[in-house]
Every structure is written in structure tokens, then in C-alpha cells.
Amino acid sequence: MTSADTAAAQTAVDKAFEALEQHRRTLDKSTIADLLAGDPRRFQRFSLRLGSVLMDHSKTLATSRTVKLLVDLARASGLEARRDAMFAGEKINATEKRAVLHVALRTLSGRPIHVDGRDVMPEVAAERERCFAFAEAIRSGALRGATGKRISTVVNIGIGGSDLGPAMAALALQPYAKRGLTARFVSNVDGAHMADTLRDLDPARTLFVVASKTFTTIETMTNAATARGWVAQALGEAAVGHHFAAVSTNLAAVNTFGIAAERMFRFWDWVGGRYSVWSAIGLTLMIAVGPRHFTAFLAGAEKVDEHFRNAPLARNMPVIMGLMGIWHRNVLGYASHAVLPYDQRLARFPAHLQQLDMESLGKSVTLAGAPVERPTGPVIWGEPGTNGQHAFFQLLHQGTDVVPCDFLIAASPHERGRKHHDLLIANCLAQSKALMRGRTLEEATQQLIDGGMAPKEAAKLAPHRVFAGNRPSTTFLYRKLDPATLGMLVALYEHKVFVMATVLGINAFDQWGVELGKELATALEPVVAGRQAALDGLDGSTAGLVATLRKMRV
Numbered sequence: 001m002t003s004a005d006t007a008a009a010q011t012a013v014d015k016a017f018e019a020l021e022q023h024r025r026t027l028d029k030s031t032i033a034d035l036l037a038g039d040p041r042r043f044q045r046f047s048l049r050l051g052s053v054l055m056d057h058s059k060t061l062a063t064s065r066t067v068k069l070l071v072d073l074a075r076a077s078g079l080e081a082r083r084d085a086m087f088a089g090e091k092i093n094a095t096e097k098r099a100v101l102h103v104a105l106r107t108l109s110g111r112p113i114h115v116d117g118r119d120v121m122p123e124v125a126a127e128r129e130r131c132f133a134f135a136e137a138i139r140s141g142a143l144r145g146a147t148g149k150r151i152s153t154v155v156n157i158g159i160g161g162s163d164l165g166p167a168m169a170a171l172a173l174q175p176y177a178k179r180g181l182t183a184r185f186v187s188n189v190d191g192a193h194m195a196d197t198l199r200d201l202d203p204a205r206t207l208f209v210v211a212s213k214t215f216t217t218i219e220t221m222t223n224a225a226t227a228r229g230w231v232a233q234a235l236g237e238a239a240v241g242h243h244f245a246a247v248s249t250n251l252a253a254v255n256t257f258g259i260a261a262e263r264m265f266r267f268w269d270w271v272g273g274r275y276s277v278w279s280a281i282g283l284t285l286m287i288a289v290g291p292r293h294f295t296a297f298l299a300g301a302e303k304v305d306e307h308f309r310n311a312p313l314a315r316n317m318p319v320i321m322g323l324m325g326i327w328h329r330n331v332l333g334y335a336s337h338a339v340l341p342y343d344q345r346l347a348r349f350p351a352h353l354q355q356l357d358m359e360s361l362g363k364s365v366t367l368a369g370a371p372v373e374r375p376t377g378p379v380i381w382g383e384p385g386t387n388g389q390h391a392f393f394q395l396l397h398q399g400t401d402v403v404p405c406d407f408l409i410a411a412s413p414h415e416r417g418r419k420h421h422d423l424l425i426a427n428c429l430a431q432s433k434a435l436m437r438g439r440t441l442e443e444a445t446q447q448l449i450d451g452g453m454a455p456k457e458a459a460k461l462a463p464h465r466v467f468a469g470n471r472p473s474t475t476f477l478y479r480k481l482d483p484a485t486l487g488m489l490v491a492l493y494e495h496k497v498f499v500m501a502t503v504l505g506i507n508a509f510d511q512w513g514v515e516l517g518k519e520l521a522t523a524l525e526p527v528v529a530g531r532q533a534a535l536d537g538l539d540g541s542t543a544g545l546v547a548t549l550r551k552m553r554v
């Protein structure tokens with residue numbers, strides 16, 4: 001693109017945003033409840049179905065005109081071209097000069113995808129087969145620990161993208177996991193995490209998977225060394241090799257750590273950490289649920305990829321998710337976004353999305369390095385329902401900030417009997433309804449009077465019982481939390497983030513913002529450890545904290 005092209009594209013995006021601004025003003029007096037009441041077909045028109053997943057966004061303050069203007073914005077930002085460039089293996093991650101091809105990892109058709117003129121699909125398939133063979137060998141007991149005992153616990157050592165995706169998915173797919181084989185995840189450099197994880201484990205039956213794209217991440221390397229020592233102390237140095245496997249793009253570093261080539265699984269620099277659950281980084285998950293279910297997980301994601309590539313923008317689920325994200329963040333000005341799975345096994349889904357979304361969209365400069373013109377990603381947060389209802393939902397309903405919410409719920413549980421699940425669904429539906437509907441002062445007062453309260457007293461209390469309402473939410477209803485559905489859900493959010501980044505003109509695939517803290521931690525470690533006594537050069541606060549720490553430490 002020439003700079004004239006870039007300027008023209010920017011003008012088109014600015015114009016599309018202006019049109020949305022003007023349109024927003026026309027909605028000032030509308031409410032979501034009115035939109036629903038005024039259109040008996042609104043649910044049909046504002047919901048999309050893709051396989052086992054239905055997305056209902058009819059409880060948002062959006063009309064057909066909103067969607068049209070958002071689609072115009074997507075076109076103005078060059079969404080289709082950028083999406084196609086990603087799938088074609090172009091180096092759209094400009095700051096790291098890398099292709100972005102997590103989609104290749106789940107292209108089960110094997111359709112060729114080229115990076116630097118080379119089809120990467122054969123190596124993707126071959127590495128997946130290697131992982132599957134290893135997973136099967138652990139599962140069947142063909143491959144055992146050094147003493148000949150079967151492996152009963154796999155401990156994944158990784159952090160960020162090398163932890164959150166597999167940890168989230170292993171919990172989500174618990175009903176598909178092999179009995180007698182448990183997956184655990186250690187991420188934090190806090191020694192408590194490793195200590196608590198190992199406390200009840202038998203070294204002879206434990207396999208560690210050291211997962212790190214770079215194989216330099218200090219937390220993971222420190223934890224891996226501790227695990228290594230734990231095995232060596234219990235079973236002897238010669239046993240170590242039988243109890244470790246590694247996943248990385250840095251094969252030389254894995255080799256130096258002492259893990260044999262046949263237990264080393266690789267992926268490529270064109271897979272971002274937060275997009276890597278589909279790669280060998282999913283090894284612990286593959287061992288837990290087995291190749292068949294892992295393949296179904298990939299197939300679910302591939303289904304979303306095909307839809308993202310081919311469906312018209314206005315009927316494209318991740319496109320609408322991303323555009324509604326832009327509507328909420330950039331036009332309506334909502335600064336955070338809650339993800340509320342009414343599905344206990346999705347307890348780590350919000351944490352996974354936090355990395356996916358916030359590492360991708362937490363940027364202040366455009367692709368060209370200029371300051372952004374509008375706010376970028378919202379704060380993503382959430383917890384499973386119904387637990388959240390008894391904790392932070394107060395703020396969602398009566399706080400001064402509007403927080404758009406995603407509700408996720410399965411039509412059917414894995415468990416027998418429907419008593420629990422019916423209650424779960426009723427609560428989920430009630431929350432989105434309450435957020436939308438609210439309760440007026442008149443209603444609140446009347447309710448109190450009807451309950452027998454004196455009118456004067458009711459008038460005093462009623463303001464505390466008012467709900468503003470008109471708070472948007474999107475509900476994802478899926479048949480069952482099976483591997484394919486989980487693959488779909490994760491891929492939908494990945495592409496949502498892609499859409500938002502494209503509209504905002506930022507790079508969703510780098511994460512320079514995590515570097516400064518790492519550099520400073522490296523510099524501070526000798527000061528904390530006491531190898532460097534002098535505190536000069538430190539700011540007053542940090543120096544004061546270190547000095548106090550030195551006195552406080554036992």
C-alpha cells in the first residue's frame with residue numbers, strides 16, 4: 001500500500017465511524033426492550049446459527065441499520081482482504097515479520113498453505129501425528145516411567161499461551177478425559193504452585209510436558225528445573241528422560257535442557273502463543289482426551305474458519321461478534337466486557353479470552369506505528385454463572401458503568417438428570433432479561449407497597465431497588481460442551497479479535513507490552529536476591545520496598 005492508499009483507507013474508516021456516531025444519536029431514546037417489543041421477528045433477525053452454536057445478539061442496542069453501518073466499516077477497513085491475507089500465509093504480523101497461521105493447524109483437509117513459497121501443511125500433519133503417537137503411547141501404557149509404572153499424571157509446565165489454552169480446554173473437556181490419567185498445569189514462578197501440584201504425586205507415575213514457544217521464559221524454565229530436580233532426587237538422574245517431554249519452536253534450547261529428540265514436539269514461529277492450543281502446545285490435552293477428541297476439537301475450529309472465510313459479512317458470526325465489539329467499545333464507549341459461562345467446565349474460558357483479547361487488542365499505535373485515533377481493546381473479565389451472580393453481578397445491574405456481557409450455556413449437560421441444568425439455564429436467561437429490562441422507580445415502589453410497606457417508607461427504599469436496564473448482552477447457546485463445540489467457541493473469539501484489530505488498524509499478533517516488565521525483573525532479581533547490595537539508581541519507592549523487604553525477610 002502506498003501512503004496515499006493508506007490515507008484514503010483511513011478516511012473511509014473515519015467516515016464509517018462518523019456515520020455510526022450519527023446513527024447512535026438516533027438511538028438515544030430507544031431501549032433494547034423497545035426494539036424487541038417492536039419487532040416480533042427480532043430474535044430471528046438478530047441471531048445466527050452455525051452448526052451446534054447459536055448466537056443471539058437481539059438483546060443489544062442495535063438495529064438493521066447499525067449492522068449495515070458496521071459492515072460498511074468492516075469493508076472500509078479492508079477486513080476481507082486482510083482475512084484472506086492471513087489464510088494465504090502472508091506476513092500480516094508486520095512488527096515480527098511473521099505469517100499468522102494458527103488456522104493452518106486445524107485445516108484438516110490439508111489444503112496447501114504456503115509460507116515463503118513452501119507448503120507448510122505436510123509438516124503440520126506430520127508433527128500432529130508424532131504428538132498423537134506419543135499421546136497414545138502414554139495413554140495405553142506402551143510408554144511408561146523409568147521404573148516401568150504407568151503414567152497417571154501429566155503436569156504441563158508453561159505460562160501464558162503455553163498454559164491457558166490447554167488448561168482451559170482440559171477442564172472444559174473433562175468428561176472426555178481418560179480415567180486414571182490426570183492433567184495438571186503449573187504456570188506461576190511462585191514456588192507454591194509447583195509445590196502444591198507435586199505434593200501428592202508419585203514421581204514414578206508423573207510425566208512433565210515443558211511447553212514454551214521460546215523455551216527461554218523464566219517462569220517455565222525455573223519450574224522445569226525444579227521438576228527435573230524432583231524427579232532426579234526421587235528416581236535418580238538416569239530416570240529424568242523418561243519423565244519429560246517438551247514442546248517448543250526452539251529445538252536447540254530443548255536439546256540443551258536434555259530432552260531427547262523423540263520427546264521433543266515442535267511448532268512454528270507463525271503460531272502466536274495465545275493461538276497455539278491447536279499445535280503441539282495441546283500435547284497435555286491430547287494425552288488427556290486422546291487423538292480422536294483432539295481432532296474433533298480441531299474440526300470445530302476449522303468449521304468456524306470456513307464460515308469466517310466464506311459467509312457474507314452480515315451473516316458471519318465472528319464478524320458480527322467483532323463488529324458488535326467495536327459498536328460497544330468505540331461507539332457506545334463501554335470500557336469492559338464480561339464473559340459469563342453458565343458452564344462450570346468453562347471456568348478458565350474467561351482467563352483464556354483475557355490473554356487472547358487483551359494481548360491482541362491492548363495497543364496504542366496503528367500498524368504503521370502512529371498513535372491510534374480511538375480506544376482499543378476493552379478489559380475482558382468474567383467468572384462462571386451462577387457464582388458470579390452472588391458476587392459481582394451487583395455492579396452489572398446497578399453500577400454506573402455499562403458492561404456488555406456474553407452468556408454461554410449448553411442446551412444439555414453431560415450429567416444425568418436435568419434438575420441442576422434447568423435451574424442453570426433459568427438463571428442464565430433471567431440475568432440477560434434483567435439486564436435488558438431493568439426495573440423503574442414506579443415498579444420498585446409499587447412492588448414494595450404490594451408487599452405491605454407503607455407508601456412513605458416505600459418511596460425511601462425504592463430508589464435502591466431501581467435497575468436502569470437497557471444493558472446489552474449476547475447469548476451463545478450450544479448443544480453440548482463437546483470437543484467440536486469447544487473448538488468452535490475458541491475459534492469464534494479468535495476471529496472476533498481479528499475483526500476488531502482490523503477495524504482499529506492495529507497488530508493483533510505482537511505483544512511488546514509484556515517486555516518492559518520482563519527486562520526490569522531481570523535487572524531487579526540480583527538486587528532482591530542480595531547479590532547486588534547497592535540500591536542507588538532505583539526510584540525511591542522501589543528502593544524503599546527492597547530495603548524493607550531485606551529487613552522483613554526471615
Ligand SMILES: O=P(O)(O)OC[C@H]1O[C@H](O)[C@H](O)[C@@H](O)[C@@H]1O
Nearest residue numbers: 160161162212213214217273514
Ligand atoms: O511459550 P513461551 O515462549 O514460554 O511464552 C509464554 C507467554 O509469555 C510471553 O510473555 C507472552 O506474553 C505470551 O504471549 C506467551 O504466551
